[in-house]
Amino acid sequence: MATSADALRATAAYRRAQERTAAEVAADLTAWLAGISAQDVRTGAGPLGREYRARVARGRRKSYALAVAFYRLLRALETGTVVNLPGAATAEGPTLEGLWREFNRAAGAQAGTASRGGHLLVEDSPWVGYDERTEQRRAEGAFHREVTARLDKARGAAERRGRLDDPQFEKELAEVMTTARQEAARTGSQIAEDGGREALAEAVRCDPKALGYYRETDADPCAWCAMLASRGAVYKSAATAGMSDGVRYHPDCHCQPRPIFSRTHTLPEANQRYMRLWQEKSKDGLTLAEWRRELEKESSTT
Ligand SMILES: [Zn+2]
Numbered sequence: 001m002a003t004s005a006d007a008l009r010a011t012a013a014y015r016r017a018q019e020r021t022a023a024e025v026a027a028d029l030t031a032w033l034a035g036i037s038a039q040d041v042r043t044g045a046g047p048l049g050r051e052y053r054a055r056v057a058r059g060r061r062k063s064y065a066l067a068v069a070f071y072r073l074l075r076a077l078e079t080g081t082v083v084n085l086p087g088a089a090t091a092e093g094p095t096l097e098g099l100w101r102e103f104n105r106a107a108g109a110q111a112g113t114a115s116r117g118g119h120l121l122v123e124d125s126p127w128v129g130y131d132e133r134t135e136q137r138r139a140e141g142a143f144h145r146e147v148t149a150r151l152d153k154a155r156g157a158a159e160r161r162g163r164l165d166d167p168q169f170e171k172e173l174a175e176v177m178t179t180a181r182q183e184a185a186r187t188g189s190q191i192a193e194d195g196g197r198e199a200l201a202e203a204v205r206c207d208p209k210a211l212g213y214y215r216e217t218d219a220d221p222c223a224w225c226a227m228l229a230s231r232g233a234v235y236k237s238a239a240t241a242g243m244s245d246g247v248r249y250h251p252d253c254h255c256q257p258r259p260i261f262s263r264t265h266t267l268p269e270a271n272q273r274y275m276r277l278w279q280e281k282s283k284d285g286l287t288l289a290e291w292r293r294e295l296e297k298e299s300s301t302t
Contacts, residue, residue: 003265003266004077004078006077006112006114007074007077007078009111009112010070010073010074010077010103010111010112011070011074011216011258013103013107013109013111013112014066014067014070014103014107014256015216015218015254015256016107016109017066017106017107017108017109018063018066018067018193018196018254018256019193019218019254020108021059021062021063021066021192021193021196022059022063022189022190022192022193022254023189024059025055025056025058025059025188025189025192025193026185026186026188026189028055028059029052029055029056029184029185029188029189030181030185032051032055033180033181033184033185034181036048036181037177038151038173038174038176038177041147041148041151041177041180042151045144045147045148048143048147049140049143049144049148052139052142052143052147052184052188053135053136053139053140053143055188056135056139056142056188056191056192057132057135057136057139059188059189059192059193059195060135060191060192060194060195061130061195062106062192062195063192063193063194063195063196063199064130064195064196064198064199065106066106066107066196067195067196067197067199067200067203068085068086068106068127068199069099069102069103069105069106069107070103070106070107070196070200071083071199071200071203071259072085072094072099072102072103073099073100073102073103074259075207075209075210075259075261076096076099076120077096078261078262079209079261080120080121081093081120081121081122081123081209082094082099082120082121082122082123083122083123083124083125083126083203083207084122084123084124084125085125085127086125086127086128086129086130087125087127087129088125089124089125090122091122092119092122093119093120093121093122094119094120094122095114095116095117095118095119095120096114096117096120097113097114097115097116097117099114099120100112100113100114101113123209126202126203126204126205126206126207126210127199127202127203127206128202128206131198134198135191135195138191138194139188139191142184142187142188142191143184145187146180146183146184146187147180147181147184150176150179150180150183151173151176151177151180154172154173154176155173158172158173186251186252187251189251190249190250190251190252190253193249193254194249196256197249197256197257200213200256200257200259201213201257203259204236204257204259205236209261210236210259210260210261211233211235211236211260211261211262211263212233212234212235212236212259212260213233213234213257213258213259213260214229214231214232214233214234214257214258214260214267214271215228215229215231215255215256215257215258215271216229216255216256216257216258216268216271217229217255217270217271217274218253218254218255221253221255222250222253223288223291223292223295224250224288225249225253225255226274226291226295227274227278227288227291228255229255229270229271229274230271230274230275230277230278231275231278232267232271232275233260233263233265233267273298277294277295277298278291281294
């Protein structure tokens, strides 16, 4: 089934809006972390970790709400019916025009519209509600790993060498703090963007009308993402290993899971290209490094 122009528009606008949300979170974290020294972390890791979590949470909720609006619109465009919002059961469904408005608002862009039309049939929400615990655990873990533990490790190593008072060590510690700031901002931005990806994964898992998804790659995907994209559509009935691979992303990645509602869904050109290349080159199996080289060769000839 060819994808409608409306669905293509919504999908492209969705990816752009998620990328923007991730960039906003990264910028906010970068600005905040710029004012924090290694000494501040030493004396106040607890409150700083909580502040980090709160900043990541704001972005993650935005990303989640954007994914809910996108899924409701996409499902309506592709199946003619809509699902309820998380935790809200309504008897009367919105109109397609209303769904576009909801999506445009969440995306912060005028991505599309529809003529008024009637109210759509509304079905059960696939979402049980926002997962605050996963969010907290990941954000706290990230702050500890990227900032507190990184500085502790540098201090521990200097202490063993009896160099804690050495002015050179102060300089070293400042460099470690620079890396800590960068990594904490990158990781926090990914945790935020994953909010939307998880909302889509949950929708696919729990909505009987969703058949599966494929990985819609960003403009410049890494070899890992291109490999997952080369698998094409992953159906819910397929081995669960494939499903769990499909929900793994990484910092600086803006690829998205694209839910599908038809077995004859036409995949984007990029996915088809990766599929052909993978089939052609993987006859004797292919390591990720070999695949990366094949991708580089291919992109240098096109
Ligand atoms: Zn990616």
